[in-house]
Amino acid sequence: MADETTEVLIVGGSMVGLAQALFLARQGIRPLLVERHAEISAHPRAQAASPRTMELLRALGLEDAVRARENPHAQYGDILQAESLTGAELGRFDGPFRFDRHEVGTTGWTLIGQDRLEPVLRERAEELGADIRFATEMTEFTQDADGVTAVLRSADDGSERTVRARYLVAADGSRAPIRTSLGIGHHGPGVFGRQMNIVFHADLDPYVAGRTFFLCFVSNPVVKGVLGKLGGADSDRWVLAPSLPPGSDHRVFGTEDCVELVRAAVGVPDLPVTVESATSWEIAAWVADRFRSGRVLLAGDCAHVMPPTGGFGGNMGIQDAHNLAWKLARVLRGQAGPGLLDTYEQERAPVAEFTVDQGVIRYLQRSGLDEAAAARHRPETTVLFGHVYRSDAVVQEAGDDDTAVVEDPTSPTGRPGTRAPHLPLVREGKDVALHDLLDGGFWLLTGPGGMAWQEPAAALGLSFHRVGAEEPPEVVERFLARYGVQRTGAVLVRPDGFIAWRSGGAVGEPAGSLTAVLDTVLRLA
Ligand SMILES: Cc1cc2nc3c(=O)[nH]c(=O)nc-3n(C[C@H](O)[C@H](O)[C@H](O)COP(=O)(O)OP(=O)(O)OC[C@H]3O[C@@H](n4cnc5c(N)ncnc54)[C@H](O)[C@@H]3O)c2cc1C
Numbered sequence: 001m002a003d004e005t006t007e008v009l010i011v012g013g014s015m016v017g018l019a020q021a022l023f024l025a026r027q028g029i030r031p032l033l034v035e036r037h038a039e040i041s042a043h044p045r046a047q048a049a050s051p052r053t054m055e056l057l058r059a060l061g062l063e064d065a066v067r068a069r070e071n072p073h074a075q076y077g078d079i080l081q082a083e084s085l086t087g088a089e090l091g092r093f094d095g096p097f098r099f100d101r102h103e104v105g106t107t108g109w110t111l112i113g114q115d116r117l118e119p120v121l122r123e124r125a126e127e128l129g130a131d132i133r134f135a136t137e138m139t140e141f142t143q144d145a146d147g148v149t150a151v152l153r154s155a156d157d158g159s160e161r162t163v164r165a166r167y168l169v170a171a172d173g174s175r176a177p178i179r180t181s182l183g184i185g186h187h188g189p190g191v192f193g194r195q196m197n198i199v200f201h202a203d204l205d206p207y208v209a210g211r212t213f214f215l216c217f218v219s220n221p222v223v224k225g226v227l228g229k230l231g232g233a234d235s236d237r238w239v240l241a242p243s244l245p246p247g248s249d250h251r252v253f254g255t256e257d258c259v260e261l262v263r264a265a266v267g268v269p270d271l272p273v274t275v276e277s278a279t280s281w282e283i284a285a286w287v288a289d290r291f292r293s294g295r296v297l298l299a300g301d302c303a304h305v306m307p308p309t310g311g312f313g314g315n316m317g318i319q320d321a322h323n324l325a326w327k328l329a330r331v332l333r334g335q336a337g338p339g340l341l342d343t344y345e346q347e348r349a350p351v352a353e354f355t356v357d358q359g360v361i362r363y364l365q366r367s368g369l370d371e372a373a374a375a376r377h378r379p380e381t382t383v384l385f386g387h388v389y390r391s392d393a394v395v396q397e398a399g400d401d402d403t404a405v406v407e408d409p410t411s412p413t414g415r416p417g418t419r420a421p422h423l424p425l426v427r428e429g430k431d432v433a434l435h436d437l438l439d440g441g442f443w444l445l446t447g448p449g450g451m452a453w454q455e456p457a458a459a460l461g462l463s464f465h466r467v468g469a470e471e472p473p474e475v476v477e478r479f480l481a482r483y484g485v486q487r488t489g490a491v492l493v494r495p496d497g498f499i500a501w502r503s504g505g506a507v508g509e510p511a512g513s514l515t516a517v518l519d520t521v522l523r524l525a
Contacts, residue, residue: 002164006032009165016300016317017171018121023325025128036137044113050315054107069116080213084267106433176302182293188286194244199276222264291345304352306359326495339523346391385409389417395501414483421482426470447487456511
């Protein structure tokens with residue numbers, strides 16, 4: 001008999017585990033999250049929340065809270081390439097932009113260190129009822145047909161207790177002890193090298209000399225790496241991320257070595273520098289062979305790892321968690337068949353393969369290692385918003401036999417399996433973006449002549465919006481064009497903002513059609 005029970009045990013309390021706790025709590029599930037460290041890591045690590053991550057956090061009312069913690073010195077725009085901060089400039093290329101420029105969504109990148117984002121996720125998850133325990137390590141687990149039994153050890157006093165969970169979400173990072181113990185391998189290009197993160201304090205303003213850039217890639221005989229300014233109370237806090245060869249270890253670099261690397265990156269041999277911390281991580285690219293084993297589901301870095309170029313890694317993990325949350329919640333509530341959980345891997349594994357490849361391409365290009373990779377390069381909006389899911393939780397249309405994993409979201413097809421295109425709606429006289437409405441349930445959108453869908457939608461518990469009831473004609477035209485339906489047509493949007501099904505026009509029995517579609521999507525049929 002276990003000491004306690006929970007519906008979902010999340011192992012790992014970093015970016016992805018905390019996001020999983022937040023999204024599950026938002027769905028009304030009270031997960032138990034365990035993290036072996038005593039507190040959120042102070043290392044900056046990933047530096048940017050993507051526009052899609054921001055879209056999800058905005059729907060939870062967290063956009064302002066995240067923006068308020070944005071790195072105060074964040075500079076959007078160019079990425080600079082130079083011999084050193086004071087040396088010759090070798091080039092500039094596009095970096096993250098504050099606001100989306102393609103009308104794909106309502107938000108843009110937010111430059112916020114992982115150390116500053118995670119407290120926001122944790123606080124809201126706890127407010128919504130998640131049970132989050134730091135200084136608690138999961139030391140072993142077993143699973144059977146009905147659930148998982150795990151042993152939790154307190155780092156404070158070494159005491160142990162057992163917990164019985166119906167599902168376990170592994171968010172335990174790239175070393176992936178849970179995945180490994182399940183015998184799930186991984187595939188992909190493998191390890192490219194190591195990257196050190198040296199957090200230091202120095203007055204670099206005279207050497208920045210009024211230039212604006214998000215990051216500065218430096219390359220000279222002493223150091224090859226990335227220099228970036230960090231937020232926080234100290235305006236002189238920076239990070240230098242030098243590349244190390246595979247197999248090397250940052251621990252061979254003492255404080256003086258770190259100071260010399262910083263001086264070489266800045267190009268000032270006697271620069272006063274105070275090193276705050278130094279750590280390193282593996283730059284690698286791989287995808288797990290499976291994302292699920294029985295009652296255990298993998299999310300984030302334990303399922304896929306990619307180079308930091310592009311800023312896709314941690315953001316991908318947040319979207320894994322979002323995809324999984326509504327499915328777990330409905331299965332746990334008996335509103336969906338257990339088969340719905342199979343669609344997690346069906347949807348996220350192909351997207352992970354694609355995104356890892358895009359991270360690798362950007363890494364090879366920026367390192368000057370493989371210019372030929374440019375041929376496979378896809379625009380950032382496509383990588384972030386263009387996913388096309390092919391799964392049992394999507395009603396694929398007859399004739400749609402395109403197997404592409406992505407489409408261009410600036411020219412959306414509105415096909416089932418794609419993210420619902422952005423729409424500026426009006427509800428009760430107030431402007432609201434479609435994705436801001438997605439509060440965890442299914443929505444049925446119809447054209448202006450879609451009145452016949454309203455009653456059956458309400459009877460099935462679907463939220464309903466008739467485009468044109470309050471919107472001006474140009475929004476109606478945009479809806480019809482972007483969603484590929486007629487004025488009497490309807491589109492079913494899943495809780496994660498992806499289109500489950502659409503009907504080009506009116507049908508004889510809308511109630512019967514909607515019931516059949518929901519049974520299919522929720523794997524009840
Ligand atoms: C030093 C460092 C620097 C990085 N820099 C960048 C960067 O510049 N840009 C970028 O895009 N990405 C960077 N990354 C990667 C980025 O941090 C990850 O993509 C992101 O954190 C993914 O989050 P995750 O939650 O999946 O895994 P992780 O952040 O690795 O978190 C896993 C968590 O699980 C916990 N855990 C593991 N096993 C157990 C257990 N048995 N019981 C309890 N807790 C457990 C760990 O303590 C850890 O907190 C960096 C990573 C590191 C380590």
